[in-house]
Amino acid sequence: NAGVTQTPKFQVLKTGQSMTLQCAQDMNHNSMYWYRQDPGMGLRLIYYSASEGTTDKGEVPNGYNVSRLNKREFSLRLESAAPSQTSVYFCAVGTSSYNEQFFGPGTRLTVL
Amino acid sequence: SQQGEEDPQALSIQEGENATMNCSYKTSINNLQWYRQNSGRGLVHLILIRSNEREKHSGRLRVTLDTSKKSSSLLITASRAADTASYFCATGGRYDTDKLIFGTGTRLQVFP
Numbered sequence: 001n002a003g004v005t006q007t008p009k010f011q012v013l014k015t016g017q018s019m020t021l022q023c024a025q026d027m028n029h030n031s032m033y034w035y036r037q038d039p040g041m042g043l044r045l046i047y048y049s050a051s052e053g054t055t056d057k058g059e060v061p062n063g064y065n066v067s068r069l070n071k072r073e074f075s076l077r078l079e080s081a082a083p084s085q086t087s088v089y090f091c092a093v094g095t096s097s098y099n100e101q102f103f104g105p106g107t108r109l110t111v112l
Numbered sequence: 113s114q115q116g117e118e119d120p121q122a123l124s125i126q127e128g129e130n131a132t133m134n135c136s137y138k139t140s141i142n143n144l145q146w147y148r149q150n151s152g153r154g155l156v157h158l159i160l161i162r163s164n165e166r167e168k169h170s171g172r173l174r175v176t177l178d179t180s181k182k183s184s185s186l187l188i189t190a191s192r193a194a195d196t197a198s199y200f201c202a203t204g205g206r207y208d209t210d211k212l213i214f215g216t217g218t219r220l221q222v223f224p
Contacts, residue, residue: 004154033211035214040216041216042200042214042215042216042217043155043200043214044214045211045213048211058211090154090155092154092155094212098142098143098145098160098162098204099204099210099211099212100145100157100160101147101155101157101202101212102157103154103155103156104154105153105154106152106153106154
């Protein structure tokens with residue numbers, strides 16, 4: 001079992017370019033999350049999906065869109081990247097028991 | 113906005129010593145969780161304590177929760193160099209499906 005996988009691991013974009021971060025899980029849980037982590041800021045929730053077909057905004061959704069393609073996959077799209085979106089992005093899967101979360105390895109994104 | 117605030121922000125100790133990290137939060141919670149993050153990796157769930165519990169143990173980890181003071185502490189006994197990591201608390205709301213809110217973390221360095 002791979003758990004939670006993310007692609008790519010690293011990405012460099014120029015301002016204005018677009019890209020999609022992919023997340024997939026084989027844990028058969030309903031809830032999936034996208035976070036960003038910046039130095040000294042901890043984790044901030046961008047978007048989440050409580051179940052297939054539903055998505056909701058988190059704390060910092062501006063500049064992002066998401067798609068819950070099916071139960072396994074939850075993608076995060078940057079339509080027009082900005083330097084402020086330089087960060088490490090983590091996907092997580094939440095269990096039905098107190099929402100204990102399992103994290104992917106992260107995507108380190110740099111926007112020039 | 114951050115719910116949990118960890119204290120201290122950074123902690124350096126020698127192998128064999130105990131490490132104590134504290135977390136304070138602002139609103140009523142259903143549960144509080146602690147996660148570890150090794151450098152460059154995703155977060156890993158360590159331990160969960162429910163709001164009706166006061167203390168919980170898991171191996172060398174001891175977590176306490178004081179809901180009247182809205183605070184929790186994580187104690188790692190007999191620290192090892194491999195415990196070097198950042199530690200985050202995360203609070204869950206009244207319902208199991210509520211989003212987790214993460215604190216800003218404590219960076220622990222354990223010297224051999």
